[in-house]
Amino acid sequence: MVKLYHTHELSPKQCSSMLVQTIDAPLPLVWSLVKKFDKPQCYKNFISSCTLLSGDGGVGSIREVTLVSGFPGKKSIERFDFLDDEMHVCVFSVVNADHSFLNFKSTITLEEEEEEEEEDGGKVLSSTGKSTVAIESYVVDFPENSCKDDTCEVTDNILRWQLRSLAWVAENMAISGVSSLDLKKT
Numbered sequence: 001m002v003k004l005y006h007t008h009e010l011s012p013k014q015c016s017s018m019l020v021q022t023i024d025a026p027l028p029l030v031w032s033l034v035k036k037f038d039k040p041q042c043y044k045n046f047i048s049s050c051t052l053l054s055g056d057g058g059v060g061s062i063r064e065v066t067l068v069s070g071f072p073g074k075k076s077i078e079r080f081d082f083l084d085d086e087m088h089v090c091v092f093s094v095v096n097a098d099h100s101f102l103n104f105k106s107t108i109t110l111e112e113e114e115e116e117e118e119e120d121g122g123k124v125l126s127s128t129g130k131s132t133v134a135i136e137s138y139v140v141d142f143p144e145n146s147c148k149d150d151t152c153e154v155t156d157n158i159l160r161w162q163l164r165s166l167a168w169v170a171e172n173m174a175i176s177g178v179s180s181l182d183l184k185k186t
Contacts, residue, residue: 005089005107006137014103015152018137021163025174027112030132031088033170034108037061037080043169044162046071059083062095073099081105101155104140111135132170134163 008016023030033043038057041047047065055061061080067073075098082091088110094101113131136159142151 001087001109001111002135005109006135008105008137008139010139011141013141014139015142015148015155016137016139017152017156017159018135019156019159019163021134021136021160021167022113023132023134023167023170025132025167025170026130027088027110027132029174029178030134030166030170031085031110033166034088034090034110034134035083035085037063037090037092040065043166045165046158046162053077055080067099071099073097073101076101100143100146100151102141102143104138104155106136106138106159108134108136134166136163 002018006018010016036042036057038050038052038061040050040063046068048068049066051064051066053062053064057080059080059082063078063080065076065078067076076094077096079093079095080091081093082089084090089107090109091105091107093106094104097104111133113133138155138159140151140155142148
């Protein structure tokens with residue numbers, strides 16, 4: 001999965017990284033959050049609102065996200081590039097923005113975590129019974145007034161925060177007995 005979806009070719013002015021987050025919630029629940037292109041604010045705390053500019057929220061749709069105050073920028077126009085419900089892969093790109101994350105492309109994959117055996121032969125399970133591993137990688141141009149390392153560090157911090165927020169939302173939903181997110185009602 002990593003080699004197939006998280007290996008990126010880079011131009012000399014781009015950087016890339018990959019982050020991993022284990023989520024103490026079942027994969028179908030986490031996937032119901034990740035694949036909602038039209039409702040990223042359900043777990044991405046730096047987004048205050050999202051409006052679909054074209055499409056129905058499926059692949060090819062374009063959204064405008066409004067960022068919370070304090071973020072270096074106000075808006076981002078993003079395209080839903082790829083979705084695979086069987087392999088749990090979601091890809092989107094920033095196509096226009098007033099922030100410095102130009103030509104940003106994100107790929108997130110989800111996998112069910114394997115049970116681990118303890119030394120005494122017992123099984124280690126999460127409190128909800130199953131865990132999900134979220135892997136997010138990206139490619140982004142680094143601005144002329146910045147360097148590769150600084151751009152990757154800032155981007156990694158934002159995505160790490162976003163993945164922790166995804167974990168928090170999904171884990172709380174799992175503890176509450178919610179099996180998926182039906183955002184059409186909200």
